[in-house]
Amino acid sequence: MSPATRQLRATFFDRDPRVVARALLGKLLIRKLRGKVLAGRIVETEAYLGEGDLAAHSAAGKTDRNSVLFGPPGYAYVYFIYGNYYCLNVSCLPDGVAGGVLFRAMEPVAGIDQMAEARGIHLPATGGAAKIALLRKISSGPGRMCEALGVTRERDNGKSFVSTRSDLRIVDDGYRVSRVMVTARIGITKSADHPLRYLIEGNPFVSGTRLLRTAQGVA
DNA sequence: GAGGAGATCGTCT
């Protein structure tokens, strides 16, 4: 990483989830696990707006499960879904106001062998299309990302993204995103038509294929 | 290559 790399602060997350979701594209998600550094560039996010957003876990109010979403900005909300998978979010907006951003996909950057191993993927030594297809399988999806990074609710729910001592951090290394696309969110039934999914246009590491329209600023 | 359905269990009602 370049010397210009800097960790995101709480003020970055103390904004509308739609603004944060878009701004997170291109940032590096860094995980320290058992002495190893795992990192990926965020290429796809979804915004969840809080109590007015029926698709958000916080829609029905605060519970033990979703309390992190109602807390201060910049903290990890991890939940277990479909009996198999974890999903990783970061809380947004001030303490007491619900809102968050779901990390949906990232491009592997560092610790790729460790992440592939965690996913049960064997990477070939040589490159080519077959290797790229396997690299996509490491972290193109929220459940896949969590498995690759070793994220679990027990270990990471409520953890700070903005503490310099945290083993879960997000940094800006100066990478600039050329074009952002906005589509409807994936896998939900309520408020499903809202364009709140943000992805880097043309990036091969995004999940799914539902591309509805190109972003014109923040929706 | 695309689409459908099953797996599997925590959370909420």
Next chain:
DNA sequence: GACGATCTCCTCT
């Protein structure tokens, strides 16, 4: 007891 911010495998075209 029902549902779900997913993934993978299997079948069909």
